[in-house]
Amino acid sequence: DTAVSQTPKYLVTQMGNDKSIKCEQNLGHDTMYWYKQDSKKFLKIMFSYNNKELIINETVPNRFSPKSPDKAHLNLHINSLELGDSAVYFCASSQDLGQGSGRYEKLFFGSGTQLSVL
Amino acid sequence: AQKITQTQPGMFVQEKEAVTLDCTYDTSDPSYGLFWYKQPSSGEMIFLIYQGSYDQQNATEGRYSLNFQKARKSANLVISASQLGDSAMYFCAMREINTGNQFYFGTGTSLTVIP
Numbered sequence A: 001d002t003a004v005s006q007t008p009k010y011l012v013t014q015m016g017n018d019k020s021i022k023c024e025q026n027l028g029h030d031t032m033y034w035y036k037q038d039s040k041k042f043l044k045i046m047f048s049y050n051n052k053e054l055i056i057n058e059t060v061p062n063r064f065s066p067k068s069p070d071k072a073h074l075n076l077h078i079n080s081l082e083l084g085d086s087a088v089y090f091c092a093s094s095q096d097l098g099q100g101s102g103r104y105e106k107l108f109f110g111s112g113t114q115l116s117v118l
Numbered sequence B: 001a002q003k004i005t006q007t008q009p010g011m012f013v014q015e016k017e018a019v020t021l022d023c024t025y026d027t028s029d030p031s032y033g034l035f036w037y038k039q040p041s042s043g044e045m046i047f048l049i050y051q052g053s054y055d056q057q058n059a060t061e062g063r064y065s066l067n068f069q070k071a072r073k074s075a076n077l078v079i080s081a082s083q084l085g086d087s088a089m090y091f092c093a094m095r096e097i098n099t100g101n102q103f104y105f106g107t108g109t110s111l112t113v114i115p
Helices: none
Strands: A004-007 A008-015 A019-025 A029-036 A043-048 A054-055 A064-065 A074-078 A089-092 A113-117 B010-014 B017-022 B034-037 B047-050 B065-071 B074-079 B087-096 B103-105 B109-114
Touching: A004 A089, A008 A019, A019 A029, A019 A089, A019 A113, A043 A064, A043 B103, B010 B017, B017 B109, B034 B065, B034 B074, B047 B065, B047 B074, B074 B087
Parallel strands: A008 A113, B010 B109
Antiparallel strands: A004 A019, A019 A074, A029 A043, A029 A089, A043 A054, A064 A074, A089 A113, B017 B074, B034 B047, B034 B087, B065 B074, B087 B103, B087 B109
């Protein structure tokens, strides 16, 4: 079973369209994330979300919105797509082990979605 | 200030040789975790190794070891006996106690293993 799965793997669309990328994790983690990886391979955090708090990177345009129907899912919806949105989008999840543990769980990544806006 | 700095955009290593990929970090938290990920050309992110700030010994996982120098705030990845399949992007990352759910990534180092 894939721990973090995201679909689709490839998404080609026209400028101005609205699209969604789905993400599901079966690890029971309490926090999910969306990252954008640009052509220079730089990984930029877009959102992190658990059942208590949504943290939005302030540089993310409000055309991007996370939607979480439940703890195991965090979908990414993008309105009015632009050429600059072309990138690889990674969903990820992790668990907060608690501040007292002194341990930190790693980030589990999905396989990525290659978004191409034409 | 950058939380994670990787100063080597690209590195080359001869097959079967060892290579060190540099990573420095910036935090005022006493407790944090450091991670290395590998991203081959196929695109997936592969976890390699983890080091906790309170760990007394340097982490090792097979051919990967982490040279953790806490006072210098460095967490360099050492790959021994390089293989052609090690050619990939390598990312260093950190997770802090005060921002427990946030991961900070470096800009990555592209490693090419030469036969």
